[in-house]
Amino acid sequence: MNTFLLIRKLWPFVRNYRGSLILALLLTTIGALLAQVTPLVMEYSVNTVQGLLKRPIDNTEVIRVVGSLVAILLTKELLALLVQLGQKFLSDRIRFRMAADLYDFTISRIASYHLSFFAQDQNQIGKLEKRIDKGIDSLTKTVKNLFVDIAPMVANAAFALVLIYNKNIGVGIVATLVLPVYAYISREQTNRQKQIRRNIQEVRENKANALYGLLESIFVVKSFVRESYEQRRQQVLNLSLCEKEIRHHRTNYWFDGLKSIAEQVGIVLVFVVTIYFVLNRQMTVGAILLHIMLFNNVSAPVRHLHRIYDEYTEALTYAEGFFDMIENNSYLHQRGSLKPTSWTGHFSLQNVDFVYPNGKQALHNVTLDLKPGKVTALVGLSGAGKSSALNLLAGFYNPTRGSVLLDGQPLADYDSELVRENVGLVLQKNHIFAGTIEENIRYGRLEATTEEVIEAARQASLHHQVQQLPKGYQTEARALSGGQQQRIAIARLFLKNPPVLLLDEPTASLDAITAEQIKDSLDAIKQNRTVLIISHNISQIMDADQIYVLQEGEVVGQGTHESLYQSGGLYRDIIDSNARTLNISRLAATVLG
Numbered sequence: 001m002n003t004f005l006l007i008r009k010l011w012p013f014v015r016n017y018r019g020s021l022i023l024a025l026l027l028t029t030i031g032a033l034l035a036q037v038t039p040l041v042m043e044y045s046v047n048t049v050q051g052l053l054k055r056p057i058d059n060t061e062v063i064r065v066v067g068s069l070v071a072i073l074l075t076k077e078l079l080a081l082l083v084q085l086g087q088k089f090l091s092d093r094i095r096f097r098m099a100a101d102l103y104d105f106t107i108s109r110i111a112s113y114h115l116s117f118f119a120q121d122q123n124q125i126g127k128l129e130k131r132i133d134k135g136i137d138s139l140t141k142t143v144k145n146l147f148v149d150i151a152p153m154v155a156n157a158a159f160a161l162v163l164i165y166n167k168n169i170g171v172g173i174v175a176t177l178v179l180p181v182y183a184y185i186s187r188e189q190t191n192r193q194k195q196i197r198r199n200i201q202e203v204r205e206n207k208a209n210a211l212y213g214l215l216e217s218i219f220v221v222k223s224f225v226r227e228s229y230e231q232r233r234q235q236v237l238n239l240s241l242c243e244k245e246i247r248h249h250r251t252n253y254w255f256d257g258l259k260s261i262a263e264q265v266g267i268v269l270v271f272v273v274t275i276y277f278v279l280n281r282q283m284t285v286g287a288i289l290l291h292i293m294l295f296n297n298v299s300a301p302v303r304h305l306h307r308i309y310d311e312y313t314e315a316l317t318y319a320e321g322f323f324d325m326i327e328n329n330s331y332l333h334q335r336g337s338l339k340p341t342s343w344t345g346h347f348s349l350q351n352v353d354f355v356y357p358n359g360k361q362a363l364h365n366v367t368l369d370l371k372p373g374k375v376t377a378l379v380g381l382s383g384a385g386k387s388s389a390l391n392l393l394a395g396f397y398n399p400t401r402g403s404v405l406l407d408g409q410p411l412a413d414y415d416s417e418l419v420r421e422n423v424g425l426v427l428q429k430n431h432i433f434a435g436t437i438e439e440n441i442r443y444g445r446l447e448a449t450t451e452e453v454i455e456a457a458r459q460a461s462l463h464h465q466v467q468q469l470p471k472g473y474q475t476e477a478r479a480l481s482g483g484q485q486q487r488i489a490i491a492r493l494f495l496k497n498p499p500v501l502l503l504d505e506p507t508a509s510l511d512a513i514t515a516e517q518i519k520d521s522l523d524a525i526k527q528n529r530t531v532l533i534i535s536h537n538i539s540q541i542m543d544a545d546q547i548y549v550l551q552e553g554e555v556v557g558q559g560t561h562e563s564l565y566q567s568g569g570l571y572r573d574i575i576d577s578n579a580r581t582l583n584i585s586r587l588a589a590t591v592l593g
């Protein structure tokens with residue numbers, strides 16, 4: 001990424017703060033002019049004191065001269081302080097407000113991306129978090145550097161140089177000669193650091209991701225007593241980052257040393273040339289002080305310029321990844337224009353192949369129909385592709401080949417939000433947010449009343465247990481058992497009350513009695529809705545209006561429970577195996593007597 005592109009990309013975020021920027025630039029000019037007052041006053045002081053020394057001391061004149069010099073210096077310092085404060089307030093305002101704007105924009109973009117974006121290796125949660133964090137931080141720093149910091153420095157250096165040239169062209173040329181040397185060293189420094197920086201960024205992202213992974217899996221780590229194994233894995237990343245940071249800093253120290261030498265050479269040259277002119281009586285003694293102080297006004301900003309350039313090149317490195325992330329239109333849900341006021345809810349997959357981003361083909365030429373108002377079941381062994389088919393029907397992924405249709409039109413032609421609003425999902429792993437039970441259930445319909453939340457919990461056979469909790473619905477939802485969390489997800493679905501239900505193992509991790517209660521509630525809600533159910537529980541499969549049998553990503557059977565059983569094959573094997581696992585004959589003897 002180059003500077004022009006970066007400014008173009010940042011401009012929409014900077015534009016809102018144009019007023020503050022203009023004010024900052026105005027203060028900059030005033031600040032740069034004020035910075036030249038001290039050297040001029042010093043020159044005047046030395047020359048005046050020299051003049052006074054040549055005459056008998058007149059106390060009144062001394063007090064008048066010293067008093068007015070002190071007054072000028074104090075007033076200048078006071079004004080400079082006010083200008084600096086103004087610049088700092090403005091720069092903070094621009095920086096933090098812009099960071100908030102960038103953050104808002106990033107969240108709205110990322111949240112709208114297709115699931116396939118998050119399935120990419122480089123977009124694992126920890127890595128994304130680091131990229132967002134570092135990206136926003138370095139970009140806002142850049143804006144501050146570009147628009148707020150650089151300007152005062154350049155202005156200060158420019159005014160100081162103009163003054164030096166005005167006093168004496170020879171001294172001016174000497175002072176200017178140091179600048180290209182300085183710029184060359186800074187450029188070399190940055191070029192050498194570029195690759196190290198990229199590596200550091202990559203290792204930082206990996207480290208953040210690894211830490212995230214460790215904390216997320218701490219229960220498994222502890223149960224397998226893998227603390228030291230995990231510690232070693234973290235250590236490797238940590239050491240690698242550490243080494244790179246040390247190398248980065250060491251290189252910086254060398255270059256900083258070189259620049260310091262260049263600066264000192266500059267001071268000595270200015271000093272020698274000025275002394276030459278003073279001895280030739282072409283300048284007053286005060287000029288020595290004036291030139292050295294003015295040269296300091298030139299070199300000090302240039303010294304900082306490197307820090308800014310350094311931060312700027314770091315920002316360019318992060319900006320690339322950051323803008324790639326937030327401008328990735330290929331992952332945006334294509335919001336189709338179809339917004340029917342009513343639909344029959346006839347979903348289907350037509351000759352669908354589906355390959356995950358990592359290259360794993362989960363579905364081969366799958367054709368299936370979810371008949372409106374009917375219950376369709378998907379059966380198959382673990383890994384057969386059932387959840388993948390559901391993900392395609394929910395529009396979370398796009399098929400690699402073939403089409404997903406709703407009422408005969410490609411699903412992609414519909415307004416995706418409208419589709420998702422009308423589809424209810426209960427997945428194998430239901431996410432429970434940090435928050436209370438009430439908040440988690442209300443997620444199904446944000447405007448629901450407390451009574452409606454309680455009614456949904458009742459339908460999901462959860463209300464009774466919540467009542468027993470000391471804090472009731474205000475209990476932290478993540479503190480509940482797996483089965484209770486599953487019922488929160490089901491209560492959410494009841495609250496949402498959508499016409500299409502996609503259920504992936506809705507009663508997994510529930511005890512038999514609760515599973516039966518939920519099944520009854522689901523049976524009630526299933527009436528006149530389009531339902532797809534995936535389950536290893538045969539009681540939930542047998543009642544389906546139609547059943548599809550999936551094997552290694554292919555449909556190998558279709559029909560009702562009876563017809564599929566009669567035709568044998570995988571379905572029959574699954575049912576027989578279920579019956580044996582349940583020890584049906586003994587169960588029947590015990591239950592039926």
Ligand SMILES: Nc1ncnc2c1ncn2[C@@H]1O[C@H](COP(=O)(O)OP(=O)(O)OP(=O)(O)O)[C@@H](O)[C@H]1O
Pocket residue numbers: 119356357358360361362380381382383384385386387388389
């Ligand atoms: N996010 C993913 N990335 C890559 N491959 C995946 C992903 N999710 C699933 N797969 C693979 O796709 C295949 C089908 O998986 P899927 O989850 O659809 O099976 P399933 O029939 O639902 O299994 P189960 O009954 O165990 O839930 C499997 O081989 C699985 O490893």
